[in-house]
Amino acid sequence: MVELVLMSSLFLLILSILLTLYRVIKGPSMPDRVQALDAIGINLLAGVAIFAVLLRTSAFLEIILLIGILSFIGTVAFARFIERGVVIERKPVD
Amino acid sequence: MSWLHTMIVIPFIFALFVPFLYKFFTPRIHTGWFVFIVPLLLFLSLLKYIPTIAEGKTVYHSVPWMPSLGINYTTYMDGLGLIFGLLITGIGTLVVLYSIYYMSKHRESLHNFYVYLLLFMGAMLGVVFTDNVLVLYVFWEMTSISSFLLIAYWYQRKKSRYGAQKSMLITIFGGLAMLAGFIMLSMITETYNLREMFNQVDVITAHSLFLPAMLLILLGAFTKSAQFPFSIWLPDAMEAPTPISAYLHSATMVKAGIYLVARFTPIFGGNAEWFWVISSIGLITLLYGSINAVKQTDLKALLAYSTISQLGLIMCLLGLGSAALYFGYGDEATVYAAAILAAIFHLINHSTFKGSLFMVVGIIDHETGTRDIRKLGGLMGLMPISFTLTIIGSFAMAGLPPFNGFLSKEMFFTGVLNASQMNIFSMDTFGLLFPTIAWISSVFTFIYCMILLFKTFAGRYQPSKLEKAAHEAPLGMLISPILLASLVILIFFFPNVLSHYLLQPALIAILPIFAESGGIDVKISAWHGWNTELFMTLGIVGLGTFMYIYLKKWSGVYGLFSQRWTLNAGYDFAIERMERFSEGFTNQYMTGFIRDYVVYIFAVLIVMLGGSLWLFDGIAMDVSNDAPISLYEGGVVVGMIIAAITVPLAKSRLTAIIAVGVLGYLVSMLFVIFRAPDLALTQLVVETVTVALFLLCFYHLPEFRKATVPMRFKLTNLIISIGVGVIVTIIALSANSTRLFEPISSYFENSYDLAGAKNIVNAILVDFRGIDTMLEIFVLTIASLGVYTLIKLRLAGRD
Amino acid sequence: MNNIVILPIIIPLIMGMILVIFRKSIQFQRWMSLIAIAAVGSTSIYLMTQIKGHGMQTLQLGGWQAPFGVSMVADMFAVLLLATTSFVALCCLIYAFGSIGRERESYYFYPMFLFLLTGINGSFLTGDIFNLFVCFEVMLISSYVLLSLGGTKIQLRESIKYVLVNIISSFLFLLAVAYLYAMTGTLNLAHLSVRIAEVGQDGLMTTVAILFLIVFSLKAALFLFFWLPGSYSAPPTAVAAVFAALLTKVGMYAIFRMFTLVFYHEPQVTHLIIGILGGLTMVLGAFGAIAYWDIKKILAYNVIVGVGLIMSGLAAFTSTAITGSIYYLIHDIIIKALIFLLGGTMIHLTGTSNLKDMSGLIRTHPYVGWMFFIAALSLAGIPPLSGFIGKVLITKGTFEASYFWLGGIGLLTSLLVLYSVMKIFMNGFWGETLLSEDMEKGTTKGLMFPMGCLLAATVALGFGAEGIHEYVSMAAEGLLRPELYIEAVLGRNPMP
Amino acid sequence: MKKPNDIILHAVTKVAVPIILAFSFHLFFSGHHNPGGGFIGGLAIASALTLLFLAFDIETVRANIGVDFKVVAAIGVLLAVLTGVGSFFFDASFLSHTFDYFNLPIFGKTELATAVLFDVGVALAVIGTSVTTILSISEDR
Amino acid sequence: METLMSFLVGILFMIGTYLILAKGLLRIILGTSIISHAVHLLILTMGGLKTGGPPLLGLKNTSYTDALPQALILTAIVINFAVTALFLVLSYRAYKLVGTDDMGQMRGNADE
Amino acid sequence: MNVSLSIEVIAVILIFIGTVFAFLSAIGLIRLPDVYTRSHAASKSATLGVLCVLFGTLLYFWITQGVFSVRLLLGIFFVFLTAPVAAHVICRAAYRSNVELAEESVQDDLKKVMQEE
Structure with a gap:
């Protein structure tokens, strides 16, 4: 029973990733896509957590935090790029 | 190292000193004087061998070179080798002497000239005195190379370079063919030694490689001896300084092919193919050379064609004589062996008269500044000694008495006449061709000899057309041709001395069946009575004179x-x-277009792998051991495919990179599903950093452009990519179905005891396969240094 | 266990890293890299004597028993190549001193050079298929950097192509490793050999073998050589010479290793394919060599021809042929470096690589000219220089295996090779002298010594082929008898 | 358009970076027994640095971290290799690792392995390379 | 699952190849990155999927998945990352210097 | 039914609720008209969903395996900390790169400020 619930929630998550993927493809604007990517990252994070429960193993718990960190960094980088065209800024040369 | 070895090596060693001698003594002493010692010394020491060889003995020494491969520096001297050795050193001496006067010590780079000359001399001695076929090949190619260098001695001239290249290409081509032939022979006999090959003639004859080996070796001989159709290099080789033409391109190097044929007669002789190929090619060359010689206007070119024709004559004789081996020892063999004797005899004679002729032409060139017979004429009174020498030389060449050419020409006719009566090798059908063609060629030979003589020395003197006022050459320059010309006459009067000491031993070397009898009993004499040969000669003189007189009428x-x-x-x-x-x-x-290269690569991949799968039945399909598929796994896979497809369809680069990012994240999800936490971690970080790098570089890269690709391209791309995908899948499925062994990885599950680590992957990475990790971070470091240099270091310009 | 075996890999690695840290002093960098390479050279010579006395030397890294850890195996074949590599690298390095230029020197040229050697040496020594991949990558990535070092237009343009082709080949390599792992469950070469010998080489295994062949062909420029002419004509002379001498050799080494140790059960398929590819390579390479008037291109296509010839030795797969191939391989490493250095010197002097724009160099540079002449002869296998004995043995081997066409192609292409290099000689060195000494773009100062060394080597190898015959035949024996290798790696009783 | 300020980002970064760093060290040290290890730990540290670069600009960060990351990378590789070379002195094969358990006063039973040294090398190399790469590219104009 | 994965790998390979054959540099790089994923997945698949728990001994599983392919993939990922980074920088430098990202125009026969 | 089992059930239910939230936010991502409105779905509901899932996981491991995972707690904290910031930077980037508002939008306060700059 527990397994079934977990499996179905996992499937639900994957489904929402697929749905979000639509936004990645469709756009229409770049921020949309980045946002979708961010959402996918978050969903993935949840997915890994559920999977860990499903397998009853704590082996994947590091991954959860790491996804959180990386998807944040990624999002910031993308946002920077969209906003300013440069990812890492340099001090303007006066 | 025996003396024979040393003799071969001496010129090479001396060549090393020549540049120094040149440097220290020029212009006080002509470098030639130092070089002169070498061939003289060698000639004298070779003379010492004559009695030994005449007794029927041979000299054999071996020095190990590559003994493990059976390649040894083996020297061997028999009658055949000795004749060549004497020619090489004897004429070499005269040519060096001649060159001392011919080559100006002020203007010419003599060190080059004499180095090449010595190289050639050593190489040529090596060719004739070695017994190991590979060593023979070594020296053989060295003669080609030194000839190449000598022809291009005046390398500023375009024609010199052209001639040099031509001769090199043709002779080295022949050399390579010969090498292939040698290799075949060595495969059959399992030795590189000629002596040992001679002992296995039966094995060779029976082997299926007999014919190819024979033809390949003949190719080598024909190219070197300028036989038809490889003769074209010889006239162009006349760009070399005249001493060289006299030495290499008439007296010695071109005779290497003759030597080779003679040398291999014991192995191949007595076979129809050998007989026909050599004698017919020789005959054709004889005819071709003599006909072409008549139309030449350059004296040296005329001599070159005459050389071609004379070489053809000798070759033809060798071919005819090889029939002797078919019969085995006996009377019939003796009849045909006379042809071989004639060949050797003519070889010597040709060297003497042609050498002197070349030298005279050189003198004419040197003193008048031209070799064009249209500009020359009337030199008879101005250059009387040269005139006399030319008479001797050209009459000998035309086969007139009292010169040695007459004797060998008569023997040649005897040979062809005998051959025409043969009843083997289908000679009964074609036999008559031989005397006919021989006779026709001789007529032409007579004509060009007359041209050489009279167009130059008779007629009107035209000083306006000459660069210099003609006068007789200095004595030093004349010594060599005079010596040769006197030989021409001496041989005519005492042919049997030569025959006894040199020709008979050589004959035995070529036809070992006569070894026991000590040669054949042919007395060479000028007068045989009124036989066919004499009538043929008379006919030649008659018709030749007639045709020469009316040359203008028919030369059109x-x-x-x-x-x-x-x-x-x-x-x-x-x-x-x-x-x-x-x-x-x-x-x-x-094309320089990377897409094309990638297409080639993948096309090869598809064809080869697909072909192999199909031909060798490599496809297997077995899903029984597969893990089950869960719904969410399917979902991830679908997501990945969607993300991947998005990439090529994306209109904007950012979309594409986001899709790749999604793909990367989903890959790490798969890693999680397949229980690979370390991988998932790594994949995530790497993916993020990669995406970050993409973004960093995007600032500099352009937006996707609407690609204007022709339909043909797109279709190819599609086919190729589908092909690659299919092949990869099929092999993956098959490999998955043919798991033949348990993986070795169960060992690693003891990692806690072995390496003190509970994380097996980590244990493998840092311990079991630590070097992989070490090199992997090494790669990473190199890459980052590379990135750094790429961005910081920007050189302008090309190199 | 013999830790000496690892030294050829880690000496240049450590030294390179030290040079990265101490970047400022160029003199220091020069001397240290010289010392490092010399040390590798002497190590390999020491290994040679060891192998001669005690058989193949192995090192199980980390002390792990053979199929589980990574094995380093020094057999005679590998060590011969190692020694030659060090020698040639040394010469190219000295050449680089005088020609590479200060900017490149201060931007990690010497470390990269050493890293390249690390990769090459690693590829020669490793006994593990995946480690071979890693070593390849070390070699490749340093070659990417060396190729693009300087960042000129042509360098960048050609680097991209080179990198892409090699990325593809790396992927295919991994693909092949994956398939092989699925089927055999092991990565150690000796263990692979045992396992495949046990079940035989079926159709699928042969297909995987062909995949490996394609992978290594891309590196060795065997038929899939399209990337080569461009990328070898882009970098500075010293780098191009090292590339020409060594990079393709590593691929060839891998082909030799795989197809004598692991996939040797179906020679009528795999080795015939190698032969056909080798023949095609020679023909296409020869066509390329005679087609152009650009020194760099002519020389680059000559590299390709050499690959074909060496591979035909493997295709014949007889003792004679393999011995010949090893001889020729050694010769090829030396002579390719030499001819590239000489060609580079010509370009350096005249400032152009177009033969039509140069002439008569021999008057001002007789030594360069004659060195080129001898090198050209050696390249074409003219006796008694070093290429000769290898060519004879390869030809003989192909004849023995009844591949007459292959031997024939080999001989004919060597004529075309001669034609192509003589074209350079006759047009570049002969003819009217155009440039007087002070009009030249560069000098030969400091460049003659390394070239002289290489020339001496090719001459010495020609005359003294007997001197290394013992080693070469031992190497050939090692290749022809896989059981020797297996025993050295796995011990007397190889586990299943 | 005026240059926008990044107050929110800066504030969060200041909190996040220590977390990431702590987590990175955790990943690094747990690597021997749990997922993680030198490579991932190093990359995570590098990503923390990257976040710093993202949120602030290069010069600001550079002023606070005055290390030549190329040298860091080189030292990392050297460390890893020299760990392997160390085994020469114990007459063991190259890259032989050893481990033992010690009873240290505070930590209790602790495993000390040379493999950790190797891992430190890996981590240093990874940090050095990734930061070098990112900085080189972004410094290019 | 292995079968499904094989197909996935094939499809990824196909798409990657298609991208590599394009003219633009960026597409080529993206193609290599897709293929790299495919290759890594293939190695994992070829090691056998899901035959046990994660290869961590601390978790007291009875059986473990094959850890060796995972280690190989890890190495491969890192190496691929290094190469990709270099390739990216190389291509943008080339773009800046040559002035085009169209490989069709980077033939380099004309201007030499 | 003992305590641990019931908490396990609670954990699982939490997880399920979390996924439902995540799914809803995915639908929101698709259905909502522009990037600004979608950011609500992406940040708020998705974050809530994830937090539910993580909290459930935390509970689960705590109860069944006796592992109180600091990593998870840290993860929850981190997501809680960064998700809004991420949404913020994206929206700002969107606005500054002139992504149009949906047609239905009624107010754009920033426009004035931006124009002043």
């Missing part, structure tokens, strides 16, 4: 043959076409 015939269809034009055309074709062909596929 030559004009009928278009220049476009000559062998030379064919060669030029072939070289040019080869280069043009190669360029066109290579440019066709080497």
Whole structure:
């Protein structure tokens, strides 16, 4: 029973990733896509957590935090790029 | 090292000192004087061998070179080798002497000249005195190379370079063919030694490689001896300084092919193919050379063609004489062996008279500044000694008494006449061809000899056309031709001395069946009575004189043959076409367009792997061991496919990179699903950093452009990519179905005991396969340094 | 266990890293890299004597028993190549001193050079298929950097192509490793050999073998050589020479290793394919060599021809042929470096690589000219220089295996090779002298010594082929008898 | 358009970076027994640095971290290799690792392995390379 | 699952190849990155999927998945990352210097 | 039914609720008209969903395996900390790169400020 619930929630998550993927493809604007990517990252994070429960193993718990960190960094980088065209800024040369 | 070895090596060693001698003594002493010692010394020491060889003994020594491979520096001297050795050193001495006067010590770079000359001399001695076929090949190629260098001695001239290249290409081509033949022989007999090969003639004859080996070796001989159709290099080789023409291109190097044929007669002789190929090629060359010689206007070119024709004559004789081996020892063999004797005899005679002729032509060139017979004439009174020498030389060449050419020409006729009566090798059908063609060629030979003599020395003196006022050459320059010319006469009067000491031993070397009898009993004499041969000679003189007188009337015939269809034009055309074709062909596929290269690679992949799967039945399909598929796994896979497809369809680069990012994240999800936490971690971080790098570089890269790709391209791309995908899948499925062994990885599950680590992957990474990790971070470091240098270091310019 | 075996890999690695840290002093960098390479050279010579006395030397890294850890195996074949590599690298390095230029020197040229050697040496020594991949990558990535070092237009343009092709080949390599792992469950070469010998080489295994062949062909420029002419004509002379001498050799080494140790059960398929590819390579390479008037291109296509010839030795797969191939391989490493250095010197002097724009160099540079002449002869296998004995043995081997066409192609292409290099000689060195000494773009100062060394080597190898015959035949024996290798790696009783 | 300020980002970064760093060290040290290890730990540290670069600009960060990351990378590789070379002195094969358990006063039973040294090398190399790469590219104009 | 994965790998390979054959540099790089994923997945698949728990001994599983392919993939990922980084920088430098990202125009026969 | 089992059930239910939230936010991502409105779905509901899932996981491991995972707690904290910031930077980037508002939008306060700059 527990397994079934977990499996179905996992499937639900994957489904929402697929749905979000639509936004990645469709756009229409770049921020949309980045946002979708961010959402996918978050969903993935949840997915890994559920999977860990499903397998009853704590082996994947590091991954959860790491996804959180990386998807944040990624999002910031993308946002920077969209906003300013440069990812890492340099001090303007006066 | 025996003396024989040393003799071969001496010229090479001396060559090393020549540049120094040149440097220290020029212009006080002509470098030639130092070099002169070498051939003289060698000649004298070779003379010492004559009695030994005449007794029927041979000299054999071996020094290990590559004993493990059976390649040894083995020297061997028999009658055949001795004759060649004497020619090489004897004429070499005279040529060096001649060159001292011919080559100016002020203007010419003598060190080059004498180094090449010595190299050639050593190489040529090596060719004739070695017993190991590979060593023979070594020296053989060295003669080609030194000839190449000598022809291009005046390397500023375009024609010199052209001639040098031509001779090199042709002779080295022949050399390579010969090498292939040698290798075949060595495969059959399992030795590289000629002596041992001679002992296995039966094995060789029975082997299936007999014919190819024979033809390949003959190719080598024919190219070197300028036999038809490889003769074209010889006239162009006349760009070399005249001493060289006299030495290499008439007396010695071109005779290497003759030597080779003679040397291999014991192995191949007595076979119809050998007989026919050699004698017919020789005959054709004889005819071709003599006919062509008549139309030449350059004296050296005329001599070159005459050399070709004379070489053909010798070759033909060797072919005819090889029939002796078919019969085995006996009377019939003796009859045909006379041809071989004639060949050797003519070989010597040719060297003497042709050498002197070349030297005289050199003198004429040197003193008048031209070799064009249209500008020359009337030199008789101005250069009386040269005139006399020319008479001797050209009469000998034309086969007139009292010169040695007469004797060998008569023997030649005897040979062809005997051959025409043979009843083997289908000679009964074609036999009559031989005397006929021989006779026709001799007529032409007579004509060009007369041209050489009279057009130069008779007629009107035209000083206006000459660069210098003609006068007789200095004595030093004349010594060599005078010596040779006197030999021409001496041999005519005492042929049997020569025969006894030199010709008979050589004959035995070529036809070992006569070893026991000590040669054949042929007394060479000028007078045989009124036989066919004499009538043939008389006919030649008659018709030849007639045709020479009316030369102007009929020489227009030559004009009928278009220049476009000559062998030379064919060669030029072939070289040019080869280069043009190669360029066109290579440019066709080497487009410089990376897509094409990738297409080739993948096409090869598809064809080879697909072909192999199909031909060798490599496809297997077995899903029984597969893990089950869960719904969410399917979902991830679908997501990945969607993300991947998005990439090529994306209109904007950012979309594409986001899709790749999604793909990367989903891959790490798969890693999680397949229980690989370390991988998932790594994949995530790497993916993020990669995406970050993409973004960093995007600032500099352009937005996707609407690609204007032709449909053909797209279709190819599609086919190739589908093919790759299919092949990869099929092999993956098959490999998955044929798991033949348990993986070794169960060992690693003891990692806690073995390496003190509970994380097996980590244990493998840092311990079991630590070097992989070490090198992996090494790669990473190199890459980052590379990135750094790429961005910081920017050199302008090309190199 | 013999830790000496690892030294050829880690000496240049450590030294390179030290040079990265101490970047400022160029003199220091020069001397240290010289010392490092010399040390590798002497190590390999020491290994040679060891192998001669005690058989193949192995090192199980980390002390792990053979199929589980990574094995380093020094057999005679590998060590011969190692020694030659060090020698040639040394010469190219000295050449680089005088020609590479200060900017490149201060931007990690010497470390990269050493890293390249690390990769090459690693590829020669490793006994593990995946480690071979890693070593390849070390070699490749340093070659990417060396190729693009300087960042000129042509360098960048050609680097991209080179990198892409090699990325593809790396992927295919991994693909092949994956398939092989699925089927055999092991990565150690000796263990692979045992396992495949046990079940035989079926169709699928042969297909995987062919995949490996394709992978290594891309590196060795065997038929899939399209990337080569461009990328070898882009970098500075010293780098191009090292590339020409060594990079393709590593691929060839891998082909030799795989197809004598692991996939030797179906020679009528795999080795015939190698032969056909080798023949095609020679023909296409020869066409390319005679097609152009650009020194760099002519020389680059000559590299390709050499690959074909060496591979035909493997295709014949007889003792004679393999011995010949090893001889020729050694010769090829030396002579390719030499001819590239000489060609580079010509370009350096005249400032152009177009033969039509140069002439008569021999008057001002007789030594360069004659060195080129001898090198050209050696390249074409003219006796008694070093290429000769290898060519004879390869030809003989192909004849023995009844591949007459292959031997024939080999001989004919060597004529075309001669034609192509003589074209350079006759047009570049002969003819009217165009440039007087002070009009030249560069000098030969400091460049003659390394070239002289290489020339001496090719001459010495020609005359003294007997001197290394013992080693070469031992190497050939090692290749022809896989059981020797297996025993050295796995011990007397190889586990299943 | 005026240059926008990044107050929110800066504030969060200041909190996040220590977390990431702590987590990175955790990943690094747990690597021997749990997922993680030198490579991932190093990359995570590098990503923390990257976040710093993202949120602030290069010069600001550079002023606070005055290390030549190329040298860091080189030292990392050297460390890893020299760990392997160390085994020469114990007459063991190259890259032989050893481990033992010690009873240290505070930590209790602790495993000390040379493999950790190797891992430190890996981590240093990874940090050095990734930061070098990112900085090189972004410094290019 | 292995079968499904094989197909996935094939499809990824196909798409990657298609991208590599394009003219633009960026597409080529993206193609290599897709293929790299495919290759890594293939190695994992070829090691056998899901035959046990994660290869961590601390978790007291009875059986473990094959850890060796995972280690190989890890190495491969890192190496691929290094190469990709270099390739990216190389291509943008080339773009800046040559002035085009169209490989069709980077033939380099004309200007030499 | 003992305590641990019931908490396990609670954990699982939490997880399920979390996924439902995540799914809803995915639908929101698709259905909502522009990037600004979608950011609500992406940040708020998705974050809530994830937090539910993580909290459930935390509970689960705590109860069944006796592992109180600091990593998870840290993860929850981190997501809680960064998700809004991420949404913020994206929206700002969107606005500054002139992504149009949906047609239905009624107010754009920033426009004035931006124009002043």
